[in-house]
Amino acid sequence: MPNLKDVAKKAGLSINTVSRVLNNRGYISEKTREKVYRVMKEMNYQPNEMARALFRKRSNMIGLIIPTISHPFFAELTYYLEYYADHKGYKLLLCNSNRNVSKEVEYIEMLKKNQVDAIIMGSAVLDVQHYLHLDLPIVSFDRVISEDIPVVTSNNLEGGKLAARLLINKGCLHPVFIFRGIDGPQHRSMLAGQRRQGYEAEVESAGMEPLQLQLDAEGSKHIENNAAIIAYFQEHPEIDGVFASSDVIAAEVIHACYLLKKDIPSEIKIVGYDDVQIASLISPRLSTVRQPIQEMSDSIIQLVVKQIEGKEVSMVNTFPVTLVERGTT
Amino acid sequence: MPNLKDVAKKAGLSINTVSRVLNNRGYISEKTREKVYRVMKEMNYQPNEMARALFRKRSNMIGLIIPTISHPFFAELTYYLEYYADHKGYKLLLCNSNRNVSKEVEYIEMLKKNQVDAIIMGSAVLDVQHYLHLDLPIVSFDRVISEDIPVVTSNNLEGGKLAARLLINKGCLHPVFIFRGIDGPQHRSMLAGQRRQGYEAEVESAGMEPLQLQLDAEGSKHIENNAAIIAYFQEHPEIDGVFASSDVIAAEVIHACYLLKKDIPSEIKIVGYDDVQIASLISPRLSTVRQPIQEMSDSIIQLVVKQIEGKEVSMVNTFPVTLVERGTT
DNA sequence: CCCTTTATATCAACCGGTTGATACAAAACC
DNA sequence: GGTTTTGTATCAACCGGTTGATATAAAGGG
Numbered sequence: 001m002p003n004l005k006d007v008a009k010k011a012g013l014s015i016n017t018v019s020r021v022l023n024n025r026g027y028i029s030e031k032t033r034e035k036v037y038r039v040m041k042e043m044n045y046q047p048n049e050m051a052r053a054l055f056r057k058r059s060n061m062i063g064l065i066i067p068t069i070s071h072p073f074f075a076e077l078t079y080y081l082e083y084y085a086d087h088k089g090y091k092l093l094l095c096n097s098n099r100n101v102s103k104e105v106e107y108i109e110m111l112k113k114n115q116v117d118a119i120i121m122g123s124a125v126l127d128v129q130h131y132l133h134l135d136l137p138i139v140s141f142d143r144v145i146s147e148d149i150p151v152v153t154s155n156n157l158e159g160g161k162l163a164a165r166l167l168i169n170k171g172c173l174h175p176v177f178i179f180r181g182i183d184g185p186q187h188r189s190m191l192a193g194q195r196r197q198g199y200e201a202e203v204e205s206a207g208m209e210p211l212q213l214q215l216d217a218e219g220s221k222h223i224e225n226n227a228a229i230i231a232y233f234q235e236h237p238e239i240d241g242v243f244a245s246s247d248v249i250a251a252e253v254i255h256a257c258y259l260l261k262k263d264i265p266s267e268i269k270i271v272g273y274d275d276v277q278i279a280s281l282i283s284p285r286l287s288t289v290r291q292p293i294q295e296m297s298d299s300i301i302q303l304v305v306k307q308i309e310g311k312e313v314s315m316v317n318t319f320p321v322t323l324v325e326r327g328t329t
Numbered sequence: 330m331p332n333l334k335d336v337a338k339k340a341g342l343s344i345n346t347v348s349r350v351l352n353n354r355g356y357i358s359e360k361t362r363e364k365v366y367r368v369m370k371e372m373n374y375q376p377n378e379m380a381r382a383l384f385r386k387r388s389n390m391i392g393l394i395i396p397t398i399s400h401p402f403f404a405e406l407t408y409y410l411e412y413y414a415d416h417k418g419y420k421l422l423l424c425n426s427n428r429n430v431s432k433e434v435e436y437i438e439m440l441k442k443n444q445v446d447a448i449i450m451g452s453a454v455l456d457v458q459h460y461l462h463l464d465l466p467i468v469s470f471d472r473v474i475s476e477d478i479p480v481v482t483s484n485n486l487e488g489g490k491l492a493a494r495l496l497i498n499k500g501c502l503h504p505v506f507i508f509r510g511i512d513g514p515q516h517r518s519m520l521a522g523q524r525r526q527g528y529e530a531e532v533e534s535a536g537m538e539p540l541q542l543q544l545d546a547e548g549s550k551h552i553e554n555n556a557a558i559i560a561y562f563q564e565h566p567e568i569d570g571v572f573a574s575s576d577v578i579a580a581e582v583i584h585a586c587y588l589l590k591k592d593i594p595s596e597i598k599i600v601g602y603d604d605v606q607i608a609s610l611i612s613p614r615l616s617t618v619r620q621p622i623q624e625m626s627d628s629i630i631q632l633v634v635k636q637i638e639g640k641e642v643s644m645v646n647t648f649p650v651t652l653v654e655r656g657t658t
Numbered sequence: 659c660c661c662t663t664t665a666t667a668t669c670a671a672c673c674g675g676t677t678g679a680t681a682c683a684a685a686a687c688c
Numbered sequence: 689g690g691t692t693t694t695g696t697a698t699c700a701a702c703c704g705g706t707t708g709a710t711a712t713a714a715a716g717g718g
Contacts, residue, residue, distance in 0.1 A: 001464070003674055014698055019676060026677095027695045044462065049442045050383050051674035055703045059379065061422075068408055070606065075404040079397055082425050091443065093390075094423045096411050113378045114420065133373065135330070251610040258612035277399065281580040282611050283587035332704055346667055348706060355707090356665045380704035384673045 002043040011039040022047060053115065062304055063111035065095045065104060066122035072248060072276040073293075074122060077141075080297030081120065088305050090117070097123040099217075105130065112136060118304045121145065137307035139300050142191045144316075150307070152300050152317045153191045154291040159321040160198020163243040163271040163289050168206050170269050170329050172241030175203060177210065178229065178253060179245035181217030192245065195273060199243050211236070215249070225249070229256040240268050247272040247279045250286055254328070270328040284327025292319050331372040340368040351376060382444065391633055392440035394424045394433060395451035401577060401605040402622075403451060406470075409626030410449065417634050419446070426452040428546075434459065441465060447633045450474065466636035468629050471520045473645075479636070481629050481646045482520045483620040488650040489527020492572040492600040492618050497535050499598050499658050501570030504532060506539065507558070507582060508574035510546030521574065524602060528572050540565070544578070554578070558585040569597050576601040576608045579615055583657070599657040613656025621648050 008015045013032065020026050021036040039045075053059040062085055066074045082092050093116060095107040104126055111119055118137035128146045131138060140151040160177075167175045177199045179192075200210040213232050215225050229252060233239060244250035250272030254264060262268050264284055272279055272288035279286040296319050306313045337344045342361065349355050350365040368374075382388040391414055395403045411421050422445060424436040433455050440448055447466035457475045460467060469480040489506075496504045506528045508521075529539040542561050544554050558581060562568060573579035579601030583593060591597050593613055601608055604619035625648050635642045 005674080015675085016677080016699080017697055020697085023676075026697090029696065032696075046438065046442045048383075048444060048674050050379055050388065050444045051703085052676075053703095054377075054379050054383055054674080054705090055676050057703075069398060069411070070401075070405045070408040072399075072401065072404070072606075075401070076399045078423070079399040079425055082398070082423055086424075091439070092423045094407070094411055094421045095415075096408055109375065110420070113375045115377060115379045248606075248610065255610065255612045255614070277401075277577075278607060278610065281577065281584065281607065283584045285584070334704080343668055344705085345669080345707080349667085352706075355667090358666065361666075377704050380673085381706075382673095383675085383704085384706050386673075 001048075002045045003048065004045075007036070007039055007043060007045050010043065011035050057115075058308075059115045059117055060089055061091045061093055061114070061116045063093045063095060063107070063114075063116040063119040064122065065097050065107050065111075065119065067099045068096045069094065072278050073246065073274050076276050076293050077122065077297055080294045081300060084298050084301035085304075088301060090301075090305070097125075099123055099125055101125050108134070117308050120300060120304060137304060139303045139307070141300065144191065147315065150303050150313050150315050150317065151191075152296050152303065152319070154296065154319045154321045156191050156194035156321075157198040159273060159289040159291075160195040160200075160243070161202045162198075162321065162323045163195075163273065164199045164202035164206075166271055166287065166323060166325070166329055167241035167243060167269055168202070168208075170241075170265070172269055173208065174211065174236070174238045175208070175241035175243060176213055176232075176236070176239050177243050177245070178213045178215065178249055180215050180249065195243075195245055211239070225252050226256055226259075229253055230260060233257075233260055233262070242268065242270045244270065244272050247274045247276050247286060247288055250288065250328075251278055251282050254282060254284075254286070264328050272328075275324055279324075280326070287326045287329040288324050290322045290324045292321075295319060330377075331374045332377065336365070336368055336372060336374050339372065340364050386444075387637075388444045388446055389418055390420050390422055390443070390445045392422045392424060392436070392443075392445040392448040393451065394426050394436050394440075394448065396428045397425045398423065401607050402575065402603050405605050405622050406451065406626055409623045410629060413627050413630035414633075417630060419630070419634070426454075428452055428454055430454050437463070446637050449629060449633060466633060468632045468636070470625075470629065473520065476644065479632050479642050479644050479646065480520075481625050481632065481648070483625065483648045483650045485520050485523035485650075486527040488602060488618040488620075489524040489529075489572070490531045491527075491650065491652045492524075492602070493528045493531035493535075495600055495616065495652060495654070495658055496570035496572060496598055497531070497537075499570075499594070501598055502537065503540065503565070503567045504537070504570035504572060505542055505561075505565070505568050506572050506574070507542045507544065507578055509544050509578065524572075524574055540568070554581050555585055555588075558582055559589060562586075562589055562591070571597065571599045573599065573601050576603045576605050576615060576617055579617065579657075580607060580611050583611060583613075583615070593657050601657075604653055608653075609655070616655045616658040617653050619651045619653045621650075624648060 004015050004018055008018045018036055021028055021033050069075055069078055085092050097103045120139050122141040124140060124143045124145055131145055138149050140149050142153045144151050177196055203210040215228055242253050244253050250270055253270055257264055257268055272286045275288045275290035279288045299317055303313050333344050333347055337347045347365055350357055350362050398404055398407055414421050426432045449468050451470040453469055453472045453474055460474055467478050469478050471482045473480050506525055532539040544557055571582050573582055579599055582599055586593055586597055601615045601617035604617045608615040608617045628646055632642050
């Protein structure tokens with residue numbers, strides 16, 4: 001690969017002059033400029049962005065840490081994050097933490113060593129202290145890390161209420177909230193926990209008992225979840241409505257119903273959360289609480305860029321959710 | 330952020346000595362070594378990997394270009410690619426091309442400027458010529474770019490045959506192959522086209538006509554696909570089996586059957602391709618041709634690393650597929 | 659005790675760029 | 689024509705590291 005020196009030599013100029021052409025700095029004659037461009041094209045010269053980054057102390061890279069890209073929600077989120085990052089001239093470094101604490105620590109260190117300009121945390125199992133001396137712009141997703149780290153989230157409380165209200169309005173008398181361990185009460189700071197709270201509030205105010213079923217956090221194997229859901233349905237045959245904390249869990253619930261030959265929506269109604277592709281792909285199509293993933297991604301990137309540019313940002317960025325009624329209610 | 334100079338000053342040593350400790354080069358006394366480590370810990374020093382990369386001409390970054398991370402297949406592939414890359418000390422730079430030619434060109438240039446050590450092409454709509462003067466290790470996925478660029482793929486021909494044979498064995502008399510435009514005959518070099526060929530060969534040898542339905546390449550909107558599938562089923566009521574070129578398409582077919590109240594598997598049988606999460610999430614669970622995504626990802630990373638290290642690699646790497654029979658056949 | 663090893667630390671050049679200060683020439687002004 | 693202004697190109701230092709060559713001191717050998 002040719003470098004500036006090669007270009008300069010071939011053009012009969014000094015390195016700095018060529019660099020000046022590249023950066024549009026100082027006075028350069030048209031003749032010189034054209035010659036430089038010509039030679040660059042001839043040699044197929046590409047500036048070394050690493051060298052530039054080193055000098056400028058700006059890599060234009062953003063580290064993205066999520067539990068796993070194979071989850072549809074994070075896949076869609078990441079798609080849009082990459083889209084908006086690219087628009088602003090940033091590249092995305094992908095990290096799957098699997099919600100593993102030590103992996104998260106390692107990735108944060110790695111990203112810092114690699115001079116990313118900012119980190120987007122979509123997985124956050126670490127304590128605040130780890131972030132204090134990080135000295136790097138961060139945007140958190142769906143979890144409050146600390147008061148001075150901006151967070152982007154959907155209105156989970158409202159989402160929980162919407163889902164509960166829909167089930168109630170459709171005549172459910174015994175709805176249950178089904179969630180993964182990670183989304184549960186033990187992780188208070190996890191904003192997704194508010195889905196549960198919204199659901200509880202609404203169900204209680206309708207004079208019903210807010211039932212819950214917690215699936216094993218690690219048991220992402222469908223079989224285990226499936227067994228747990230089926231067992232729960234058999235123990236509680238009165239259940240006639242489900243609010244699942246994600247569309248993927250809702251799909252598992254639907255499958256359990258299929259196996260138990262419970263008809264949807266006549267015998268049991270189901271509401272998911274997220275509105276990812278799978279929601280409109282399964283049969284019947286899933287009623288769900290829609291998070292505006294694209295807008296949220298846009299916001300995340302904007303917050304990242306603003307912070308990098310040293311501007312003020314708002315700390316809590318909550319996006320409205322909307323109810324999407326389809327075939328399961 | 331402290332740098333080597335700061336560490337050296339605080340430890341009362343020269344920069345180079347400290348660098349030697351970091352790199353385990355030359356003779357260093359235990360005392361010196363310990364002192365350096367202590368000071369580094371005290372200052373929370375992290376070496377600047379960009380500077381190291383600049384000198385070593387090795388960024389330890391791999392560029393990944395795929396159509397879109399939001400497709401479940403690429404999401405799972407990417408999950409494992411990141412996993413194995415991380416194991417070998419490489420980071421992944423994510424690029425969604427949307428199968429857009431100019432995007433692909435831009436991304437390739439960007440990756441080159443950013444000094445990635447190699448590129449994994451999961452999207453490849455470009456001509457060979459673009460890759461010729463790239464002068465960078467490449468591994469292609471599911472598409473032969475040129476003779477000297479290694480490719481990793483599943484045995485698509487065999488997969489097509491397996492699927493067709495399953496449908497035939499289960500008694501289908503009028504099976505149809507449904508695929509997206511991009512996977513079709515016009516892209517001969519696309520190995521996924523071989524799924525069709527395998528299917529055709531098997532169906533013909535059973536004395537039946539190999540029917541086909543091509544969905545709009547761009548119409549990734551479910552609605553359009555759905556309408557197309559439903560229309561096809563209404564025009565061809567004799568259809569009693571479907572081989573879909575991906576699990577996502579199979580899900581769309583299942584949904585069309587749900588709307589048309591065609592019972593699966595009694596009235597119509599369906600086989601997908603990939604065996605991604607969604608296959609075991611939909612109801613009934615999808616029979617499909619399984620690609621060994623994890624092993625393929627491992628192989629891709631191995632090919633990448635070998636090439637970076639200047640070793641010889643095999644050009645064609647075909648992985649066996651297996652039939653996974655579930656509820657749709 | 660001198661000479662060779664062996665251990666330890668430093669000098670200086672380099673990776674591929676950027677940029678403030680500066681030299682030099684040509685054009686513009688009075 | 690001398691002086692200022694403006695245009696053009698170069699010098700040298702820097703970003704944060706790495707490394708071959710070299711200097712210096714301590715230990716070992718005869």
